[in-house]
Amino acid sequence: PGWFSEISPMWPGEAHSLKVEKILFQGKSDYQNVMVFQSSTYGKVLVLDGVIQLTERDECAYQEMITHLPLCSIPNPKKVLVIGGGDGGVLREVSRHSSVEQIDICEIDKMVVDVSKQFFPDVAVGYDDPRVKLHIGDGVAFLKAVPAGTYDAVIVDSSDPIGPAQELFEKPFFESVAKALRPGGVVCTQAESIWLHMHIIEDIVSNCRQIFKGSVNYAWTTVPTYPSGVIGFMLCSTEGPPVDFKHPVNPIDRDDICSKSKHPLKFYNSEIHSAAFCLPSFAKKVIESK
Numbered sequence: 001p002g003w004f005s006e007i008s009p010m011w012p013g014e015a016h017s018l019k020v021e022k023i024l025f026q027g028k029s030d031y032q033n034v035m036v037f038q039s040s041t042y043g044k045v046l047v048l049d050g051v052i053q054l055t056e057r058d059e060c061a062y063q064e065m066i067t068h069l070p071l072c073s074i075p076n077p078k079k080v081l082v083i084g085g086g087d088g089g090v091l092r093e094v095s096r097h098s099s100v101e102q103i104d105i106c107e108i109d110k111m112v113v114d115v116s117k118q119f120f121p122d123v124a125v126g127y128d129d130p131r132v133k134l135h136i137g138d139g140v141a142f143l144k145a146v147p148a149g150t151y152d153a154v155i156v157d158s159s160d161p162i163g164p165a166q167e168l169f170e171k172p173f174f175e176s177v178a179k180a181l182r183p184g185g186v187v188c189t190q191a192e193s194i195w196l197h198m199h200i201i202e203d204i205v206s207n208c209r210q211i212f213k214g215s216v217n218y219a220w221t222t223v224p225t226y227p228s229g230v231i232g233f234m235l236c237s238t239e240g241p242p243v244d245f246k247h248p249v250n251p252i253d254r255d256d257i258c259s260k261s262k263h264p265l266k267f268y269n270s271e272i273h274s275a276a277f278c279l280p281s282f283a284k285k286v287i288e289s290k
């Protein structure tokens with residue numbers, strides 16, 4: 001009864017609101033405040049420190065795009081690492097790729113995992129895949145311990161730079177990701193909004209260009225319940241076999257794959273994959289000049 005408004009210094013002067021039917025969970029983990037509420041029109045909603053992480057109605061857009069943009073850009077992903085993503089949605093999407101043999105996930109906050117399993121079973125279903133290995137801990141430390149060249153792909157499904165995810169937007173972290181990737185390996189990170197965070201994006205792009213000597217691209221998609229209604233992704237590859245992110249070499253939207261799946265793709269397809277890299281001029285100017 002009433003409204004939840006997502007007010008934050010990260011998006012001054014604006015706030016997206018959702019009508020609340022019932023608060024289902026409120027807790028405080030070692031890292032952040034965790035809340036789940038039943039909204040009137042977007043299903044259940046997961047909130048961390050007052051910031052909307054996902055809603056049942058539109059999480060498909062973010063989870064499918066952050067996963068398939070990188071994994072459909074390399075021919076045969078086998079070893080995948082997810083940093084963050086404790087709700088399990090990215091795991092659900094990675095599991096669609098039959099070439100994948102090993103899925104490691106490193107999530108710092110166990111409460112996010114437990115709350116997702118309890119309130120978001122269609123998202124946490126990702127944990128049911130036998131290839132998944134869950135590590136509870138800091139992604140920065142996890143990556144430091146990973147042997148060089150271990151992974152074909154790393155997906156950084158983080159919250160925003162204010163809070164526990166702050167380090168995941170800084171240069172040393174990107175360097176440890178590059179080391180953990182094989183030559184021609186790919187990384188996809190959550191990369192904020194071109195309407196709200198062009199300066200953060202500018203810094204991320206210039207750091208990535210220094211660290212990832214393959215290709216560096218920015219893609220974006222629509223997620224109605226994220227501030228400004230859009231979210232971006234950094235797609236980078238390490239030096240080695242060239243990766244053309246704009247044309248998927250490993251399509252996941254083929255009928256034979258989709259018809260077999262219990263949870264068919266709701267958002268991602270090969271056309272929207274390529275379209276995601278088309279940027280408005282004000283963003284293109286900044287991103288392609290760095």
Ligand SMILES: NCCCN[C@H]1CC[C@H](NCCCN)CC1
Nearest residue numbers: 053054085158159192193226227
């Ligand atoms: N698996 C879903 C995790 C959600 N990731 C992030 C949650 C916070 C959200 N703030 C958007 C801030 C404005 N760009 C970005 C995605």
